[in-house]
Amino acid sequence: MIQEGTAQSPVSPALTRSMLRTLGLVATLSGLLVVLSYRITLPIIEENKRLAIERALFKVIPGAISRQDFMITDRGIELAQSDLQGTALYAGYGQDGRLKGVALEAAAAGYQDVIRILYGYDPYCQCIRGIEVLKMAETPGIGDKIAKDPVFQENFTALEARANATGDGLERAIVLVKQGEKSEAWQIDAISGATISSKAIARMLNDSAQRYVPLIQNNLAVMEPAS
Amino acid sequence: MPGRPEQHEPVTLDTFLRGLWEENPVFVMLLGMCPVLAVTNSAINALAMGLASTFVLVASNSLVSLLRHYIPKQVRIATYIIIIATFVTMVDYAIQAISLDLYNALGAFIQLIVVNCMILGRAEAYASKQPLGATVVNGLGIGAGFTLALLSLGVVREVLGSGSLFGVSLFGENFQPWVVMILPPGGFFVLGTWLLIFAAFRLRKQRRTELGEVAQHER
Amino acid sequence: MSELRITTDLRSSPHLKQMVSVPQIMRNVVYALLPVCAWSVYAFGISVLLLLITTTLTCMLSEALFCRLSGKASSISDGSIAITGLLLALTLPPGFPLWMAAVAAFVAVGLGKALFGGLGYNVMNPALVGRAFVQAAFPVAITTWSPPFLPGRFSEVIPSTLTAPFMKPVPIGEWIEQRTVDGFSGATPLALQKFEQIITPWPDLLTGTIAGSAGETSALIILLGGIYLAVRRMLDWRLPVGVMLGAVIVSLPLWLLDASRYPDPLFVLLSGGLMLGAVFMATDMVASPVTPLGVWIYALFIGMLTVVIRLFGGLTEGVMYAILLGNAISPLISLVTQPKIFGEGRKP
Structure with missing residues (x-):
C-alpha cells in the first residue's frame, strides 16, 4: 500500500464516504442476517435446552414427569423468578401430581477439571436417588466411568442422606469406601x-447435602402442591 | 477498487479439485490447525466442523466476491471479518438448534471459525479478485479439502480411541481403546503421521520425475 | 564411524574422555542391566521373560525398518537399541499384554529415536517415550500390578500377558487371589503410601519383595549395576547421585515438617522407579547435558520434580515425566552452562 502512495496522501472526502457507505451497508446486512437467524432458531434452541434439563432431571428423580423451578435464597426456598439470587432447585412431580423429589447441582474438583453433576434427592426416603454428570474432563476409560459405570451408578439408587436432629447437617456423612466394601446405606x-x-x-x-438437605426438609410445604 | 483490470481465470474442474489436493488447506497449507487438532476426536465432530467451516467459507466468500468492487482496500479486512463473523454466528445458532450435544462437543471452536485463517486467506487471495461463480466453486473445493482432512483425522482417532466409527461400535466389547487418541496429544500424533505419509508421497514423486529427467538427458 | 566422532567432540563428561566406542559402552550397560533382568524374571516368572524378548525384538525390527526407510546404515549391532528394548520392558508391569509392549517398543523407536535422526540425535530417552505413550494410551493396563514370587510362576504366564492383539487385557484379579494367601491388593508401595498412608518397610524395597514394574522392585541390584558402570567410567556418577540428592532435598524437609503426611526420604529413594530412572534412564548420554555444572542442574531437577509429582500430583509415580522433562530442557542447560573459553575475559 505504501508504494502506491495512499499512506502518505490525506484521505480524500470521497474515500471517506465510500468507506462509510461500504461498512454501513455490510454492517446493516450483517445485523439483518444475525437477527433473522436468531429469530428462526430461538424457539428450537429453547426447546432443546428444556429437553436437555428435563432429560437429566427425570433421570435423577425416578417417576417424575413434570417440573417446577425453585430458588434457595437467604429466606428459604422460593419459586424461581428472574430477579431472585440463589441456588437453583428443581422439583419433580409424579403422575399423581405429588412431589417425587428435588434436584440440585453440585460440583467439586476432579482429576483434571471441575466435575459438575445434577443429583436427585427424595425427601420422603431421605436419600439420593440418582446422579447425572453435566460436565467433566476426566480421563476417558478411567475417570469418566463415574458417568456411565452401572456398578457405580448403583450406589445412587438409595444413598442415605438423613438430616440430623439439630437441623444443621446430615446425621451421617456420605463417605467413600473401597470397591466392594459398601456395607451401609450412606457409603459409596x-x-x-x-x-x-x-x-x-x-x-x-456430602458437601451439598450437608448444606441443603436440612433446608429442603424444613421447606417441604413450599414445594408440595396444596391438595 | 473500480478501474483495476481483473484477471479472471476460467472455472474448470481444476478450480474445485485444487482445494482437495494441491492446495489442501490442512495437509499442504497447514492453515486452520486449531479445529483440526481440537475437534477431530470423533468422526461426527470432524464432519460437523468441516461442514460448518465450508458453509462459512462459501457464504462469506460469495458475499465478498459480490461486493468486491465496492469495498475500499483500506477497510477490506474489517469488512471481511464482519462478513465472516455474521455467517459464523448463523452457523452457531443453527448447530444449537440441530443438536445441543453436538454444540457442547464442538464447544468454543464454532465461534473460533471467525479467526480461521483459511477463510480470511481465501477472501483476501481469491474472492476479492474473482467473480461469484469461480469463488463458489473454489470455496467448495477448499471446504471439501478441509472437511476431508478433518475426517481423515477424526476417523483414525475415533477408530483407535473409541473402537467405533460415527458412533457405531466396530470391534465389539473387548476392544481396548487407545485412550491417548481421543485426548489432545492424539491429534498431534495422527496429524503428524498423515503429514509424514503425504510428505513421503510427494518426495517419491519428485524423485521419480527427477530421475526421469536425468534418464531422458542421458539418452 | 560417525557415532565415534560425535562422542569425541564432546567436552567434559568424564566417561567420554577415553576413546571408548559406542558398542563398548552399550555392552557394559547391558552387563549392568542383565542382573536386573535376571532378578525380574526370577521374581515375576516367565511373563517378564516374554516381555523382555518382545520389546527387544520389536525395537530391533523397528530400528531396522526405520533405518531402511531413511536409507541409513543399520545401527542394530551397536547394542543401543537392545538397551532401549530391555529398559522399556523393565519399566512395564510384569503382566503387561505383549501386544501393548510391542506398540510401546515401536513408538519408542519411531517417535523417540528415528524421527529425530537415529542414534545420537534423540531428544529424549526413547524407552521412556515408548512408556509415556502406552501410559497415555492404556492407563488401566499400565497400572495393573501382579505380586512377585507367585507359586508356579516359571510354568505359567500371567493371563493378561497373552491378551489377543487390540483386545482388553484379561482381568487377573481372581487369578492372583487363587495363588496368594494373604489377599494381595495389587497395590505398589507408592500407591499404598499415597492412598492408604501405609509405608512399606525399607528392607522389602531394597530386596524387591513388592509389587511394581518388572525391573524397579529391587533397589539393591539396580544400585550394584550403577556402581559397576560408574567404576568402569561408563556413566557419569553425578547423574544418579544428583537425582537422589534432589529427591532428598525436597522430601526431607517435608518429612521433618509432618511425618504423618509425607513419607521418609529413604522410602522416597527406594520405592517406585526412582533408582531405575536415576541409574539407567536419566543417564541417557544423548539426552543429558554435557557440562559438569549442567549435569548437576539436570539431575537435581529430575530428582526434585519426581518427588513433587509423587506428593502433590494426581499420579503415584513421577520419575518418567520428570526425566522426560529433564531431557527436554537439557539442551537449554547445556547452553547456559558453557564453560568460559580460556583467555576470553568479560566483555568491556
Whole structure:
C-alpha cells in the first residue's frame, strides 16, 4: 500500500464516504442476517435446552414427569423468578401430581477439571436417588466411568442422606469406601483405579447435602402442591 | 477498487479439485490447525466442523466476491471479518438448534471459525479478485479439502480411541481403546503421521520425475 | 564411524574422555542391566521373560525398518537399541499384554529415536517415550500390578500377558487371589503410601519383595549395576547421585515438617522407579547435558520434580515425566552452562 502512495496522501472526502457507505451497508446486512437467524432458531434452541434439563432431571428423580423451578435464597426456598439470587432447585412431580423429589447441582474438583453433576434427592426416603454428570474432563476409560459405570451408578439408587436432629447437617456423612466394601446405606463404593474421580463425587454430594438437605426438609410445604 | 483490470481465470474442474489436493488447506497449507487438532476426536465432530467451516467459507466468500468492487482496500479486512463473523454466528445458532450435544462437543471452536485463517486467506487471495461463480466453486473445493482432512483425522482417532466409527461400535466389547487418541496429544500424533505419509508421497514423486529427467538427458 | 566422532567432540563428561566406542559402552550397560533382568524374571516368572524378548525384538525390527526407510546404515549391532528394548520392558508391569509392549517398543523407536535422526540425535530417552505413550494410551493396563514370587510362576504366564492383539487385557484379579494367601491388593508401595498412608518397610524395597514394574522392585541390584558402570567410567556418577540428592532435598524437609503426611526420604529413594530412572534412564548420554555444572542442574531437577509429582500430583509415580522433562530442557542447560573459553575475559 505504501508504494502506491495512499499512506502518505490525506484521505480524500470521497474515500471517506465510500468507506462509510461500504461498512454501513455490510454492517446493516450483517445485523439483518444475525437477527433473522436468531429469530428462526430461538424457539428450537429453547426447546432443546428444556429437553436437555428435563432429560437429566427425570433421570435423577425416578417417576417424575413434570417440573417446577425453585430458588434457595437467604429466606428459604422460593419459586424461581428472574430477579431472585440463589441456588437453583428443581422439583419433580409424579403422575399423581405429588412431589417425587428435588434436584440440585453440585460440583467439586476432579482429576483434571471441575466435575459438575445434577443429583436427585427424595425427601420422603431421605436419600439420593440418582446422579447425572453435566460436565467433566476426566480421563476417558478411567475417570469418566463415574458417568456411565452401572456398578457405580448403583450406589445412587438409595444413598442415605438423613438430616440430623439439630437441623444443621446430615446425621451421617456420605463417605467413600473401597470397591466392594459398601456395607451401609450412606457409603459409596469407589471405582477401583479411579479413586480421585470417585472421591470428588462423594465429596461434592456430602458437601451439598450437608448444606441443603436440612433446608429442603424444613421447606417441604413450599414445594408440595396444596391438595 | 473500480478501474483495476481483473484477471479472471476460467472455472474448470481444476478450480474445485485444487482445494482437495494441491492446495489442501490442512495437509499442504497447514492453515486452520486449531479445529483440526481440537475437534477431530470423533468422526461426527470432524464432519460437523468441516461442514460448518465450508458453509462459512462459501457464504462469506460469495458475499465478498459480490461486493468486491465496492469495498475500499483500506477497510477490506474489517469488512471481511464482519462478513465472516455474521455467517459464523448463523452457523452457531443453527448447530444449537440441530443438536445441543453436538454444540457442547464442538464447544468454543464454532465461534473460533471467525479467526480461521483459511477463510480470511481465501477472501483476501481469491474472492476479492474473482467473480461469484469461480469463488463458489473454489470455496467448495477448499471446504471439501478441509472437511476431508478433518475426517481423515477424526476417523483414525475415533477408530483407535473409541473402537467405533460415527458412533457405531466396530470391534465389539473387548476392544481396548487407545485412550491417548481421543485426548489432545492424539491429534498431534495422527496429524503428524498423515503429514509424514503425504510428505513421503510427494518426495517419491519428485524423485521419480527427477530421475526421469536425468534418464531422458542421458539418452 | 560417525557415532565415534560425535562422542569425541564432546567436552567434559568424564566417561567420554577415553576413546571408548559406542558398542563398548552399550555392552557394559547391558552387563549392568542383565542382573536386573535376571532378578525380574526370577521374581515375576516367565511373563517378564516374554516381555523382555518382545520389546527387544520389536525395537530391533523397528530400528531396522526405520533405518531402511531413511536409507541409513543399520545401527542394530551397536547394542543401543537392545538397551532401549530391555529398559522399556523393565519399566512395564510384569503382566503387561505383549501386544501393548510391542506398540510401546515401536513408538519408542519411531517417535523417540528415528524421527529425530537415529542414534545420537534423540531428544529424549526413547524407552521412556515408548512408556509415556502406552501410559497415555492404556492407563488401566499400565497400572495393573501382579505380586512377585507367585507359586508356579516359571510354568505359567500371567493371563493378561497373552491378551489377543487390540483386545482388553484379561482381568487377573481372581487369578492372583487363587495363588496368594494373604489377599494381595495389587497395590505398589507408592500407591499404598499415597492412598492408604501405609509405608512399606525399607528392607522389602531394597530386596524387591513388592509389587511394581518388572525391573524397579529391587533397589539393591539396580544400585550394584550403577556402581559397576560408574567404576568402569561408563556413566557419569553425578547423574544418579544428583537425582537422589534432589529427591532428598525436597522430601526431607517435608518429612521433618509432618511425618504423618509425607513419607521418609529413604522410602522416597527406594520405592517406585526412582533408582531405575536415576541409574539407567536419566543417564541417557544423548539426552543429558554435557557440562559438569549442567549435569548437576539436570539431575537435581529430575530428582526434585519426581518427588513433587509423587506428593502433590494426581499420579503415584513421577520419575518418567520428570526425566522426560529433564531431557527436554537439557539442551537449554547445556547452553547456559558453557564453560568460559580460556583467555576470553568479560566483555568491556
